[in-house]
Amino acid sequence: MGGIGSLLTEAAARKDLPVVQVLSLLLVTVFVVLNAVVDVVIAIIDPDSVKSRRSA
Amino acid sequence: MSANAIRQLAAKLGGLLLTLLLASIAIFFAVALTPGDPVTALAGGVRPTPELIEAIRAEHHLDDPVWMQYLRWVGGVLQGDLGTSFVYKTPVAELIAPRIGISLLLVAYAVVLITVFGIGSGILAAVRGPRADRAVLVGTSIGVAMPTFVVAILLIWVFGRVLGWFPVYGTGEGLLDNLYHLTLPAISLAVLYIAYMSRITRGAIVAQQHAEHVDTARVRGLSPSRIFRRHVLLNASPQILAVSGATIAGLIAVSAVA
């Protein structure tokens, strides 16, 4: 698709480790930060749901 | 914001940074411990002479302890130096830069589809009676069983080949043409998440419809549409939002691969 996806799969197939490393870190960062932002937004609009979400 | 909220936020931020730190260590060390000598990859296919090996090891600081290499890598990444590709011999940042736009556009497109159709069909299933509920359930059951790439080849087959409505290759020129080219990939990416969103939305709404405050509102004689907007949807929204956020996060991860 000419996006990050094809870059990552191609890099993995060709053992282009620096590219794989950086892209993995980038994706993990986005993933973790987004999840955290969602948690915080929810805590602000609905403090009661925080507990139930944590145990879910 | 109360002191308690600030403390919670700080704890959250600390946990976030710690997780990122540990994840970056895991990613770096996993690769550093990879079988095979990086020198071979760096020499780029040439059988390296001892002098070349020496030069490469010195240039890439391969004789430093691993934790030094890790600090150098993380420091570089934080300052925008993403390293150099083994294969292309160009800075990784230059490889990512021209591609990130199309990936973000694809994710944004898919998020719009997921929000509209996921929440829409979830509401439909919750309020339009058992028949709509059943139809959405069947649709979402198939949706969650379809790998992204199977949806993709089905769409390519139907809309690209048989009907010829959408392009199958390339990403196009200009925003509108980009969107046109990204339609099939965005739908493929969205289908699974539309199914998730739909189910969560339905569940959240149904749970609210039986809540006490909704009964109270009914007894007070409020109109059904007002009850639905002010009492059911508003109260179901945190849960829906929670899942859509997690969904988008997961989507980005998947889009990076599919």
Place this chain on the structure above:
Amino acid sequence: MSIGQLARGRTPAPARRAAAHDPLLIAAALVLVAVIGIALLGPLRSPYDPDQLYAGAVSAPPSLAHPFGTDDLGRDVLSRVLAGARPSIAGPVIVVAVSTMLGVAVAVASAWFGGAVDGIASRLVDVIFAIPGLVLAVLAVAMFGKGLLAPVVALSIAYMPIVVRLVRAGARAELGRPYIAALRIQGVGSLAICFRHLLPALLPTILAQATVGFGYAMLDIAAISFLGLGAQPPASDWGVMIAGGQPALLTGAPEQSMFPAALIVLTVLAVNIVGARTTTWAEAKDR
């Protein structure tokens, strides 16, 4: 009768009776039995050699000789689909087995010991949780090379956190119940409590999660193979077959991709139906 037997004495008989009146569940179970049967017996019973090239019929539509048609190299698609069942099923089975065993061990240990063990375990789980399964799988392929081994190992680790979270919550609840305390007072050993009472009580939860996990694992592994990072051509893995059929798809011969794709969807659908019923059963038993 011991206290433990009393506590878990509720048989799933109502669930079993309900299952007999659930045509969807029966259909799903039949599909699964068929797929597992093919995985075990398929290679023996396939009409052609899956790797043999039949030069006369390239990308041929279904016919009596080749019920699913032939692929772009003239191989019999039916035989390849049958032969592909085993690698396509084995990967997810291993992922689920390993992640469940690791996850249950970590969960029970952290529920049992609490304190520092629990703290370290949940931090570990958080970190693994932060790395999406597919990303970890691609990372593993970059490290260890293409093939099914690296993604299967990576996904086994990536699927662990969700097992840990679910089972840990269940284990804590179970350990807080009076019969466990009674068993301890009776002098029953820790291991005996874990294996004879705690694990059987948690089994519905564990089984439900394992079934759900199988569906996800199958989708992920198929995606990895489709991308060319997992099983390698000329293997007849379903993901590989779908990818190999793409050029033929565009020239108007969809068989090569569609049959394995249909099998993936059908299998995952069946597993999800069984998984949903198992989850309902597990939740009903908790109450």
